[in-house]
Amino acid sequence: MNIAIAASECAPFAKTGGLSDVIGALPKALAKLGCHVKVFLPKYSVINESEYPMRLDLTIGEMQVRVGGFPRTVRVLKSKLPGSDVDVYFIDCPHYFHRARIYTSDWDEDERFILFQKAIIESLQRLQWAPDVIHCNDWQTGLLPLLLRDNYGWDRLFDKTATVLTIHNIAYQGWFSREAGIRAELRQEHLDKGGLAEWGGGTNFLKTGLATADLLTTVSETYAREILTPQYSNGMDIVLHWRKNDLYGILNGIDDELWNPQTDKYIPFHFSLTNMDGKEKNKRFLLDQTHINYNPDIPLIGIISRMVAQKGLDLIEKEYYWLMQKKAHWVILGSGEDRFENFFTWLAHEFPHKVWTYIGFNTELAHL
Secondary structure (H helix, E strand, C coil): CEEEEECCCECCCECCCHHHHHHHHHHHHHHHCCCEEEEEEECCCCCCCCCCCCEECCCCCEEEEEECCEEEEEEEEEEECCCCCCEEEEEECHHHHCCCCCCCCCCCHHHHHHHHHHHHHHHHHHHCCCCCEEEEECHHHCCHHHHHHHHCCCCHHHCCCEEEEEECCCCCCCEECHHHHHHCCCCHHHHCCCCCCEECCEEEHHHHHHHHCCEEEECCHHHHHHCCCHHHHCCCHHHHHHCHHHEEECCCCCCCCCCCCCCCCCCCCCCCCCCCHHHHHHHHHHHHHCCCCCCCCCCEEEEEEEECHHHCHHHHHHHHHHHHCCCCEEEEEEEECHHHHHHHHHHHHHCCCCEEEEECCCHHHHHC
16 A cells, blocks of 8 residues: 655654654554555754755656745655655755744745645656555645645546545644635635635635545544534534544554663663663763752653643643742753743743753653
């Protein structure tokens, strides 16, 4: 089976949250089952090319991808998913992806991922590789099923291609103005009230995917039930009830090779269920790196998270003074909203003997 996986992040190349871990592990698991998998990812400037070498894919070469009627030059670079033979294709358009962050609040955020999705389809055309399934992930790839069916429906290459959209976090929807749909060159009927892409008078990328993908999945059976309710759906329960017979909850797994403490290359001391000595040594090592005094009797609390209110970080913000009175050390790793980045940076400055904060992503720290 040929499977194309489209996502906005993938570990270890680019990461802000759990989506990247899934996209870093799932292709390898599918390949072991005999599937032929290709992963498509934006080529962000934050990706370390010295650590993850990549080369221009000469089959695809350089191409012009149109957004809002304006052609943008795109190159497609190719690498391998570490620890596997899975091909990863990087959509390289410096105008859109060479920025300080993976996700932005810039005025053209919609254009960035319109280009990404169109470039995926046009890369497949140049490769003349017909996926049996295109696996879309979250709003950044939510237009793909409709684009494939409408804008590129003339190409018989995709006649037998099915689409699956996985909802990793329904709170992030890619809800833009109506003009975003025009820039994506969607048909007007899809942008008018009640259309497949329309939501609240604008264009909602996630809603488009929910309405048009052949199947929908999410990260657990529990979450699949929750997002059918108004409380947890962020307004999408209306659409999901319409598609509930096509919605499946599949529990996220982990890469048990990458996250094996007996062999993990990112931790200085290995350990196992029968010998946990290395775990305490790693704790001491981490505290030494963060300049917090080691004490075997004081617990170390680690937070690796996207820094947004949905993760409950506002509770720490509200009760920080009480928490700082407790005997505990804190190491915090993540990025997100300015509010929380600034708060945790300030917290580490005010309580350097208790708190250490790293804004961004760091693979070694995440494993420690």
